[in-house]
Amino acid sequence: MGDQVDDRQSRCHARPDVPQHCARPFVAADPTARRACIAGWWLGVQPRQKGRGNGPAPQAGLALARADAQSGRVTDATDQTVLSLAALGWTEALGDQLGPDETGLDRMRVATVHRARMTAMSAQGPVRLLLAPQANTADYAVGDWVLVEPETHRLIRRLDRNTVLQRRTEGGGAPQLIAANVDTLFIVTSCNDDLNPARLERYLALANEAGTTPVIVLTKADQVEDPQPFVDRVTGLQRDLQVVTLNAKAPEAVEVLAPWCGPGQTVALVGSSGVGKSSLLNTLADKAPDEAQATGDIRESDAKGRHTTTSRSLHAIAGGGWVIDTPGIRTLHVSDLSVGLDVLFAEIAELAPDCRFRDCTHAHEPGCAVLAAVAAGTLDQARVDRWRKLWEENRTNTPVTSGPRGNKTTLARGKRY
Numbered sequence: 214m215g216d217q218v219d220d221r222q223s224r225c226h227a228r229p230d231v232p233q234h235c236a237r238p239f240v241a242a243d244p245t246a247r248r249a250c251i252a253g254w255w256l257g258v259q260p261r262q263k264g265r266g267n268g269p270a271p272q273a274g275l276a277l278a279r280a281d282a283q284s285g286r287v288t289d290a291t292d293q294t295v296l297s298l299a300a301l302g303w304t305e306a307l308g309d310q311l312g313p314d315e316t317g318l319d320r321m322r323v324a325t326v327h328r329a330r331m332t333a334m335s336a337q338g339p340v341r342l343l344l345a346p347q348a349n350t351a352d353y354a355v356g357d358w359v360l361v362e363p364e365t366h367r368l369i370r371r372l373d374r375n376t377v378l379q380r381r382t383e384g385g386g387a388p389q390l391i392a393a394n395v396d397t398l399f400i401v402t403s404c405n406d407d408l409n410p411a412r413l414e415r416y417l418a419l420a421n422e423a424g425t426t427p428v429i430v431l432t433k434a435d436q437v438e439d440p441q442p443f444v445d446r447v448t449g450l451q452r453d454l455q456v457v458t459l460n461a462k463a464p465e466a467v468e469v470l471a472p473w474c475g476p477g478q479t480v481a482l483v484g485s486s487g488v489g490k491s492s493l494l495n496t497l498a499d500k501a502p503d504e505a506q507a508t509g510d511i512r513e514s515d516a517k518g519r520h521t522t523t524s525r526s527l528h529a530i531a532g533g534g535w536v537i538d539t540p541g542i543r544t545l546h547v548s549d550l551s552v553g554l555d556v557l558f559a560e561i562a563e564l565a566p567d568c569r570f571r572d573c574t575h576a577h578e579p580g581c582a583v584l585a586a587v588a589a590g591t592l593d594q595a596r597v598d599r600w601r602k603l604w605e606e607n608r609t610n611t612p613v614t615s616g617p618r619g620n621k622t623t624l625a626r627g628k629r630y
């Protein structure tokens with residue numbers, strides 16, 4: 214298999230043995246490299262021998278994983294178990310975090326977080342977690358992976374996050390955790406006059422800061438003759454930005470978003486009111502055949518002994534994968550950004566080290582490389598203006614005393630302007 218490894222960089226990271234398997238190249242050093250490939254295979258999950266030429270077709274793997282993502286059930290202790298956890302988003306990297314005495318613990322994904330209670334999605338279905346008296350639920354986010362005692366469902370500990378979305382609430386305090394381990398953030402906007410590049414840049418900065426892959430989703434494409442002008446307006450907002458157009462109410466939307474919604478992948482939706490987030494969620498989430506199972510709602514007794522239904526924020530996607538929808542995610546705003554802005558305005562961040570002053574604001578300073586680029590016509594003045602506005606907004610919203618939460622460093626990282 215030596216020759217198979219040689220050109221692995223250009224092959225699907227999950228199936229390097231199959232040339233042209235899917236469009237996900239193997240980039241080992243890239244922390245944003247996705248774990249699940251488009252065709253639904255995972256690195257290390259499928260048995261090696263099956264992946265050697267005569268194994269099941271990729272579509273077969275996809276079908277198996279789909280069924281698993283929807284049921285979340287384990288039938289035996291063979292590969293099916295691992296695949297079920299993988300359908301929930303479990304990865305080898307998460308497994309590396311387990312200590313030798315932790316392999317007997319259940320691995321679950323947090324589905325709801327309330328002040329005094331939390332629920333999680335396990336391989337066997339949704340469960341209510343037993344919290345220690347001193348546990349602070351504010352330290353957990355929907356999408357977190359946690360280790361849980363099998364019999365009691367006692368929460369033992371949280372695993373390190375891959376990505377984390379958080380927001381700062383009015384009145385300061387620590388940022389509130391919104392969602393964790395989100396692979397892709399769908400930034401939803403419509404093909405109409407409401408399209409606002411500056412607003413999209415805010416969401417892009419948030420996605421970058423969280424470590425998620427942003428995708429601009431242009432809805433209501435069915436209401437315009439040609440959506441291309443809208444695509445053109447957003448494509449240049451960030452390097453290598455992925456943009457799709459769709460009708461959020463049409464079943465075909467699932468196909469359009471399939472590259473990011475494979476089994477085991479987690480997405481979230483952000484965007485202004487009325488752009489079609491709920492419509493898209495309904496189209497993506499499998500609601501028809503078995504509502505309770507698809508949404509994994511839990512019936513539990515409230516303080517007055519009544520049975521209530523806890524609506525989860527982690528919804529199964531019809532074709533596999535998960536979409537997180539929490540009230541908080543709809544009201545994200547800019548704060549605690551550093552790398553998020555650098556990625557969004559990469560052309561400015563790359564010039565900044567050439568400025569004479571390390572804390573150059575690129576407004577009036579002599580020896581400013583950014584101003585020089587604008588003067589030379591290689592940098593758009595409007596981009597610099599929007600960068601400054603966002604940078605100032607971020608500075609206003611971010612108390613200097615705040616620090617990192619979870620595993621993402623949100624401040625004092627990268628270049629400070």
Ligand SMILES: Nc1nc2c(ncn2[C@@H]2O[C@H](COP(=O)(O)OP(=O)(O)OP(=O)(O)O)[C@@H](O)[C@H]2O)c(=O)[nH]1
Pocket residue numbers: 432433434435436459460461462484485486487488489490491492493543
């Ligand atoms: N024709 C068409 N209508 C759409 C599309 N997406 C959304 N709509 C309609 O636009 C309206 C708003 O859509 P919602 O899905 O409620 O938007 P939202 O983003 O969830 O709005 P909030 O709940 O206020 O945040 C509804 O009447 C939808 O039917 C689309 O792609 N095509």
Ligand SMILES: [Zn+2]
Pocket residue numbers: 565568569573574575576578580581582583584
């Ligand atoms: Zn400068």
